[in-house]
Amino acid sequence: MIEIINLHKNFRDKKVLNGVNLEIESGKVTTIIGRSGCGKSVLLKHIVGLLRPDEGSVNVEGARLSEMSTKELYQIRKRMGLVFQNGALFDSMSVEENINLGLREHTDLSEADISTKVSSLLDMVGLPGIEKYRPSELSGGMKKRVSLARALAMDPEYVLYDEPTTGLDPIMSAIIDDLIIRLNEQLKITSIVVTHDMRSVYTISDHVAMLHYGVVRFNGTTRQLKETDDEVVRQFIEGNILGPIQPVLKDGR
């Protein structure tokens, strides 16, 4: 289980997270929704320990990330995979090298096993046979899927997806959603999915949390989400122009 407790984060004088409280249940799919720029990626980066909280904490299986040594943190990270919003592929490496880097660094698998694993991961994300491509030769959606394959390479227990379906066509989005569900059901991977795609939200989520002005505005199941009478949440999930949310996000309120 991952607990996020009273998490605060500012960048200079800009308040981004302002007391976020959230529990991520193991073995479940939790989606995080919220407007662009509300701090969803920042929240994910706290969960893998890339950013340190100004106040509050992130606990993974009861242990507080900010109190861990680098070694302990790396042990936890080996059990996590993060799919970056823009892929963050290593552009000096081929697709294959991107995916097998973790395996080469952290395991004793043979070259043959590694390359079998890489090709099965590429099959899984719908990109068979692109091992030798460079990231610069891929479209945005392909990069994101290679990033997903890279995140899955070490058989993580937790996978964090930062907008995995943004920029993909509807069919590909459905395939990725299906993959997220399968990974969760078959391998019991605890999944945290940041997304704007409401269709995905209803398809994949066990739990939904909405981030708004630095705090968790809504936290519940998809059924509760559909039935909520919070006007702010309703406006967001229905995508209405008129409503309590101002078109322009004001800084930290």
Add this chain to the structure above:
Amino acid sequence: MSSLKKLVVAVAGFFLIDKIGSRVLFFFSGMGESMILLYNSLKNLKYVHRDRALVLEQMVIVGVNSIPLVIVTATFAGMVSAVQAGYQLQGFASPQMFLGSATSRAITIELGPVLTGLVLSGRFAASIAAEIGTMKVTEQIDALETMAIDPVRYLATPRLLAGLVMMPVLIVFADFIAISGSMFIGYLSMDVDPQAFLSSVQRFMELRDVMSGLAKAVLFGASTALIGCYVGFATEGGAEGVGLATIRAFVLSAAAILVNDYIVATVFLT
């Protein structure tokens, strides 16, 4: 009136000191941070056997790709030092006797390391800063971190090692070429017999000339790689930030060469 003037001076002085103060502070915090980076890079030397492929790759990038540049720089440095030495020896001493030692000592102590260092450091530091800076702003450094791979071990240590090893190798190579260039010009324009040139080199060159040149080379290699990595990791703000980082690395690494040159000269030659 005079009290107003005093006030103005005091306020202006305060702002000046404040501004200089913050610059000085900034400089020292940068120095401190790069020393920490140096320490952390050296700590990873214990993995060098495992990471040898990474190190080798960097050595090839630094070394092989720089050879043409080194050849051109060193040839001209050598030829001009022969012309210069010939001019200064005029009426004092015979070029037959002294041209070899005058040029070769100037080359091994100063010209070889500093000219080669300056030419290479710009290239080397800027390319490291651009590469690591791009990785920083496109979250590739974050990606390494989340994969439990230490970016210092993976990126900085191999570059530092490559700089430490390849800079001296290239500088010694440059010394040889430059000395050959001097000998060539001595023969062509001053009728200095190559045999006499070489025996002059042998007779007057001292061990500490070579040692100081090598010490410079090692220091230049380390400072160049370190500055490239430090500036790269500190990059912020997209493509524009990468551009600024590249320029910064270029300027800082050249400045570091001149400062280190002075320090080594003081230690070895006084």
